[in-house]
Amino acid sequence: MNQPGRTTLRPADPQPINRHTMDTEPETNKRKPHGRTKWLTKVIVASLFLWLAVAYLAAPWAWELYIRRHPDLDDQPRITRTSDGHPGDPLNVELIGSEAQLQQIMKAADWYSAAALGLKSDLKIAADTVLSRPDDAAPVSSLYLFGRKEDLAFEQPVGDNPRHRHHVRLWKTDEVNPEGRPKWLGSAVYDKRVGLSHTTGQITHVTAADIDAERDYLFQCLEQTGQLAEHSIEPNFHQQHDGYNGGGDPWHTDGSLYIGVIRATEP
Incomplete structure (x- = not known):
C-alpha cells in the first residue's frame, strides 16, 4: 500500500543480455594484434623479395649495361x-x-x-x-x-x-x-x-x-x-x-x- 506523499519506484524490467555481443567483442579485440602481426609479416616478406630482386638481378644487370657503354673500364688487365x-x-x-x-x-x-x-x-x-x-x-x-x-x-x-x-x-x-x-x-x-x-x-x-x-x-x-x-x-x-x-x-x-x-x- 502506498503511503500518502510517497512515490513508489518500480524496478526496471531486466534488459535481455546480448550474449552474442559479449562473446564477439573480446574476440574482435583479440584479432587485432594477430592482424597487425600478419600485416607486418607480409611487409617483411615483400621487402625481402624486393631486396633480392634489386641486389641479385637489377643491380648486376644495370652494372653490366654500364660496362658495355663504357668499354674503357675493361682496359685494366x-x-x-x-x-x-x-x-x-x-x-x-x-x-x-x-x-x-x-x-x-x-x-x-x-x-x-x-x-x-x-x-x-x-x-x-x-x-x-x-x-x-x-x-x-x-x-x-x-x-x-x-x-x-x-x-x-x-x-x-x-x-x-x-x-x-x-x-x-x-x-x-x-x-x-x-x-x-x-x-x-x-x-x-x-x-x-x-x-x-x-x-x-x-x-x-x-x-x-x-x-x-x-x-x-x-x-x-x-x-x-x-x-x-x-x-x-x-x-x-x-x-x-x-x-x-x-x-x-x-x-x-x-x-x-x-x-x-x-x-x-x-x-
Whole structure:
C-alpha cells in the first residue's frame, strides 16, 4: 500500500543480455594484434623479395649495361673482374712453380685450399659465421682473369670466425720461366668482415683497403717455410694506385708486384 506523499519506484524490467555481443567483442579485440602481426609479416616478406630482386638481378644487370657503354673500364688487365663485369681485386703477387709445388708450399705456410662454391659450402660458411665456428676451407667468391675464374684459391683463417681471413686467388698464365716452370698471377686480399656490397647490395665479405699489407703477409708466410728460393719485386706494376673493387670497397697500393720462385724439389 502506498503511503500518502510517497512515490513508489518500480524496478526496471531486466534488459535481455546480448550474449552474442559479449562473446564477439573480446574476440574482435583479440584479432587485432594477430592482424597487425600478419600485416607486418607480409611487409617483411615483400621487402625481402624486393631486396633480392634489386641486389641479385637489377643491380648486376644495370652494372653490366654500364660496362658495355663504357668499354674503357675493361682496359685494366692488372685488375680482376667479377662475374657481372665489376672491377675486382688488383693483382699483387706472382708465384713460379708447378701446381704440386704451389700446393706444397701453401700447406707448409698453413694456408688451406678453399672449398668450391656450392649450396653445401655456402650453407656451411653461413652457419659458421653465425655460430662463430672456424672454417679452414670456407669458399671464396669467384673472380675472373683471362676470361676464367681463379684456378686455385687459398686462405688462412683468423680467430674462430670466417668473417675475417687471409686469402689469395691464383691464375695460371701461359708464361713459363727459363726452367719451363709456369707463372701464376694472384690477388692477395684480407677479408675484415661480412657486409653488404656497396654496388649491388648483395651479402659479401668486406675487404681491407691496404692490399700491400696482405701481399707482404703472404710472402712472410712463404719465406718462413724455407721453400721459397727467390723473392723479387717488380715496381710500378700498377700505374693506378687506388680504386674500388666489385663490392665497392676501397683499395690502395704502392703499385709493386711481389714475385716468388718456389724452390725446385727432386722428382
